[in-house]
Amino acid sequence: MRVLLTTYPEKTIFQPMVTLAWALRTAGHEVRVATQPGFEDVITGAGLTAVPVGRRGVGNWRRLTEAYPDLAEAERVGLPSPYDAAVSGVGTREEMAEGYASILELWHKQNNFPLVTGLVEFARAWQPDLVIWEPTTYAGAIAAKACGAAHGRLLWSIDVFGAARERFLSLGPGPGPDPLAGWIAGYGRKYGFAFDEELITGQFTIDPVPDPIRLDTRLPTLPVQYVPYGGAASVPDWLKRRSDRPRIGLTLGTTATEHFGGYTVSVPDILAALSDVDAEIVATLPDAEAAKVTEVPANARIVPYVPLHALVPTCAAVINHAGPGTYLTTARYGVPQLAVPWEFDEPELARRATVHGSALTLTGSEVSGKAVRAGVLRLLSEPSFTTRARELAARMAATPSPNDVIQALEDHVARRNA
CATH class of the missing domain: 3.40.50.2000 (Glycogen Phosphorylase B;)
Known part of the structure; x- marks a missing residue:
């Protein structure tokens, strides 16, 4: 054809x-x-x-x-x-x-x-x-x-x-x-x-x-x-090694920074709130957003880009904006998600994932460093989120x-x- x-x-x-x-x-x-x-x-x-x-x-x-x-x-x-x-x-x-x-x-x-x-x-x-x-x-x-x-x-x-x-x-x-x-x-x-x-x-x-x-x-x-493709990419050396602590991904997409005025959540506040969590935080931030982080916590790594399909399988949880590509990639690998959606389909996609039991959602004024920290700790400590996320991944793999x-x-x- x-x-x-x-x-x-x-x-x-x-x-x-x-x-x-x-x-x-x-x-x-x-x-x-x-x-x-x-x-x-x-x-x-x-x-x-x-x-x-x-x-x-x-x-x-x-x-x-x-x-x-x-x-x-x-x-x-x-x-x-x-x-x-x-x-x-x-x-x-x-x-x-x-x-x-x-x-x-x-x-x-x-x-x-x-x-x-x-x-x-x-x-x-x-x-x-x-x-x-x-x-x-x-x-x-x-x-x-x-x-x-x-x-x-x-x-x-x-x-x-x-x-x-x-x-x-x-x-x-x-x-x-x-x-x-x-x-x-x-x-x-x-x-x-x-x-x-x-x-x-x-x-x-x-x-x-x-x-x-x-x-x-x-x-x-x-x-x-859903099979992820995010463009040409290479896996950095640090990602080839297993972390000795739970890894938390933080990725908020490109639309907010490329087309609008930036993120609707404060990345510095989130990183500060997670600074005492026994985990490695990997935040993928474009240069303009990375520049706003004046103090990088000892447990955080800031990178401009990393292939999401390589990062997500190494994570215990991922904080994201519920953009469909990010959401579906994370769901494919059975990883619980904390969603902070901000436009178009994202809030509804996040709501459905939360109803399913594989994610938590914070919207609008609910989003703060303290609330994100509480959500991440729930994802790490309550096994039901991982169980439901893995069930969804199995369903995707059978499609x-x-x-x-x-x-x-x-x-x-x-x-x-x-």
């Missing part, structure tokens, strides 16, 4: 696609990854073939902070409308429509508009059999429809997009507009096809989030084992691997072409 993967140019969104792309290649399929110009080095650095299409756009996070100047410094917690309705079950059709209209302008249109024309042109020329798209890169569905290819979504977190759409449709057609459908239908008129819901939620959904953390929908779904999913994708394409 010829398989086209597509996403907007954001590393944390692209990286979850890589292991499936590798699986497709090792199964003998031709694979291309298409996105806007300027992202080629990230794609080729993952050993994949890049296809720059369309034109450069303004970064998604930059647009948000320009539209909402206070966002960079705000306490950022939770999902925006309409996606909040996916987990709360609350919200009228009119409220969700307003949310769709807003998020279209701030996010979806701006991410997709620079990509659509070039992606359709390439798809019609290359004629892929299958298009796999990140769940907000609707340009992938549009290009697949325009060239007659099968297509589906590959998730990177809980499916708030599909669940929100299901709720919106369940509220009836209503007298008002359907902003998302109306926008995509416009491309259908341009490229000669009629709108259908597959253009929003795909013909199938590949979901790496394990049950019971997964946000279930009625959409056709292929569960896939079909990316290689195992390839046959289902081949079968789907064959049925579509029959």
